[in-house]
Amino acid sequence: MTLTLRAKDWFHPDGFPLAVERRDPQEPFGLHTHDFSEVVVVTGGRGIHQIGRDAWPLSAGDAFVIKGRDEHAYPDPQELSLINVLYRPERLKWDLADLGSLPGYHALFTLEPQWRKRHQFKSRLHLSPAEIGHVVGLIDQLDAELKARGPGFGFMATALFMQLVAYLSRAYGRSRSPDSQALLRIASAIAHLETRYAEEIELDDLADMAHMSKRSFLRTFQAATGQPPIAYLIQIRVNRAADRLRATDDPVTDVAFAVGFQDSNYFTRQFRQVMGVSPRAYRAANRG
Ligand code: RM4
Numbered sequence: 001m002t003l004t005l006r007a008k009d010w011f012h013p014d015g016f017p018l019a020v021e022r023r024d025p026q027e028p029f030g031l032h033t034h035d036f037s038e039v040v041v042v043t044g045g046r047g048i049h050q051i052g053r054d055a056w057p058l059s060a061g062d063a064f065v066i067k068g069r070d071e072h073a074y075p076d077p078q079e080l081s082l083i084n085v086l087y088r089p090e091r092l093k094w095d096l097a098d099l100g101s102l103p104g105y106h107a108l109f110t111l112e113p114q115w116r117k118r119h120q121f122k123s124r125l126h127l128s129p130a131e132i133g134h135v136v137g138l139i140d141q142l143d144a145e146l147k148a149r150g151p152g153f154g155f156m157a158t159a160l161f162m163q164l165v166a167y168l169s170r171a172y173g174r175s176r177s178p179d180s181q182a183l184l185r186i187a188s189a190i191a192h193l194e195t196r197y198a199e200e201i202e203l204d205d206l207a208d209m210a211h212m213s214k215r216s217f218l219r220t221f222q223a224a225t226g227q228p229p230i231a232y233l234i235q236i237r238v239n240r241a242a243d244r245l246r247a248t249d250d251p252v253t254d255v256a257f258a259v260g261f262q263d264s265n266y267f268t269r270q271f272r273q274v275m276g277v278s279p280r281a282y283r284a285a286n287r288g
C-alpha cells in the first residue's frame with residue numbers, strides 16, 4: 001500500500017492551509033500520495049523524479065505541481081535540494097480574479113498534472129537562475145510569515161502564495177520547449193473559455209487560437225483535459241450559473257442567458273447533469 005501523507009501531520013494545528021517544507025537535501029523518499037497538493041521548486045543537485053510508473057531526471061530550476069492524489073517519489077537523489085510549498089486548495093481563501101486568463105496557470109496547475117497521468121510527460125517548467133532567485137525570495141517571505149504567525153500573517157501568506165502561483169504561471173508561459181508549447185496552446189483555448197464563456201464560442205475559433213487543425217485540437221484537448229471542449233465549456237457555464245444562483249435572486253432564465261446558454265430548458269438539463277440537482281433546488285439549498 002502506498003503511503004499517504006496527511007495534512008494534519010504537515011500543517012499547523014490552527015488549520016491554515018499553507019506550509020513550507022525545505023528539503024536540503026531531499027533524502028530518498030518512496031512512492032507516496034498526499035491529502036494536500038504541493039508546488040515543488042528544485043533549487044540544487046540532481047535526482048530522479050518518479051511519478052506513478054514514469055521517471056524523469058531532475059535538476060535545479062525544475063518546478064512542478066503535485067496534486068494530492070498523484071503518486072510520486074525521489075528514489076535516487078544526488079545532493080538534490082528542493083522546496084515544497086504545501087497547500088490545501090479547498091481551504092485557501094483567495095480570489096482567483098483574472099488568473100484564469102493566464103494560459104500558463106492552466107498549463108501548470110491543471111493540464112500538466114492531468115496530462116502526466118495519461119501520457120509520458122516530463123514537467124516542462126524550468127526556471128532560469130534569476131527566476132529561481134525571485135521564486136525563492138517569495139517562498140522565504142512566505143515561510144517567515146508562517147513561522148512568525150503574527151497578526152495578519154494569514155492575509156500576507158495568502159498574498160505571497162498568490163504571487164508565487166502567478167509568477168510561476170507567467171514563467172510557464174515563457175517556456176519555449178515543444179511540449180510546453182503544445183500544452184500552452186490548449187491552455188490558451190481554456191483561458192479563452194474561462195474568460196469568454198458567456199459569448200458564443202465556435203470550435204473553429206478555439207482551434208485557430210491553439211494554432212491547430214480542428215481534428216488535432218479535439219484530440220489534444222481531450223487528451224489534456226479528459227473532456228471534449230464543449231463539455232468543458234458547459235461545465236464552466238454551469239459553475240458560473242451556480243455562483244449566480246447562490247449570490248443573486250435573478251430568475252433562472254436570466255442566469256442561464258447570463259452565462260451563455262440560449263435556452264433555459266437546455267440549461268436546466270445540463271445543470272442537473274453536472275450538479276445532480278435542478279437550478280431551483282440548488283438555489284434553495286445554497287442561497288445564504
Ligand atoms: C518529503 C518529500 C515529499 C513531500 C513531503 C512533505 O520529503 O519532499 O514529496 O510530500 O516531504
Ligand code: NI
Pocket residue numbers: 032034038066072
Ligand atoms: Ni510529495
